[in-house]
């Protein structure tokens with residue numbers, strides 16, 4: 001047995017304490033977004049002392065003494081940056097809180113990820129995560145026990161979305177927010193992937209944000225979105241993209257290219273092969289010139305932070321859908337089973353990758 005020094009033991013104790021209460025970090029972030037703290041800092045020019053911040057966020061007067069503690073914890077977690085500065089000439093000091101690279105993502109700009117934070121920390125997801133052990137102990141897999149989410153809520157996430165307009169809006173808004181961020185990156189970093197395409201269908205394309213970004217970046221590409229009726233109903237037509245209401249398991253409209261962004265990680269390997277086969281049929285009229293474009297996780301990135309992000313995505317897919325984030329070997333096997341001949345992975349989107357798949 002390896003001996004643990006006193007210093008290591010105390011370090012481990014502090015680490016375990018932080019892991020145990022890590023959900024408080026998520027909930028403090030949730031509160032900061034709901035209170036509008038990132039936007040308040042932005043309005044103050046990107047940084048504010050506590051008194052300045054207190055005059056910019058709507059706390060109950062009796063709760064003003066608590067804000068500093070929330071901000072210090074979020075700064076320790078790396079979500080804001082705390083700077084200790086002199087306050088007057090008497091040696092007194094005060095803390096100034098700054099937006100940093102992480103919290104700038106929560107402020108409106110070209111994209112704002114605050115809706116993702118609110119979705120990820122919603123009570124429907126948190127209560128589902130508390131069922132993880134129960135799901136792992138259970139043998140049965142059916143309509144109500146297929147994932148921890150199903151166990152907690154008696155139906156699939158998309159079933160709940162079709163019955164609960166508030167959750168539907170939260171989910172589609174958050175997916176739209178990641179789309180603004182990811183689609184803008186994809187068209188910038190992988191523009192060659194879209195060259196020569198005249199039509200593209202975004203399968204399970206949510207509220208159409210990605211398709212609109214592609215249509216605006218490549219006006220020669222006629223873009224359409226396929227999704228379930230309750231999602232398509234929420235799209236206001238603006239003439240940029242066509243919308244199609246339907247079930248991708250049954251039919252995918254023909255196009256030169258089919259996009260599957262953050263779709264396959266919701267599904268089992270068997271369902272993915274079925275979806276990919278439908279997509280291959282949809283591009284078959286252009287023979288070898290057609291392609292399927294996938295934006296999804298390819299687990300196995302070089303940095304520890306990105307790998308942790310990918311593995312967190314994997315666990316969240318297990319919790320929500322009994323889905324998974326796949327490594328290259330998993331992807332390769334599914335592509336071959338769905339009748340494709342080759343593929344190319346572009347690792348230029350951080351936690352995600354863009355994969356071109358060819359018949």
Ligand SMILES: C[S@@+](CC[C@H](N)C(=O)[O-])C[C@H]1O[C@@H](n2cnc3c(N)ncnc32)[C@H](O)[C@@H]1O
Pocket residue numbers: 158175176179203204205206207210226227228231246247248249260261262263266
């Ligand atoms: C994780 S979201 C991704 C949405 C979008 N591609 C994006 O990246 O923002 C998965 C989408 O699959 C859609 N979906 C689920 N089952 C579907 C089906 N059978 N046919 C079509 N769309 C489906 C959902 O409504 C949802 O919009």
Ligand SMILES: COc1cc(-c2oc3cc(O)cc(O)c3c(=O)c2O)cc(OC)c1OC
Pocket residue numbers: 113116117119120121178262316320
């Ligand atoms: C919460 O459920 C999902 C979240 C995401 C998702 O969430 C993010 C949250 C962030 O704070 C920053 C991010 O960059 C992201 C994402 O990139 C991101 O994708 C995605 C999901 O499925 C695609 C979620 O599950 C439904």
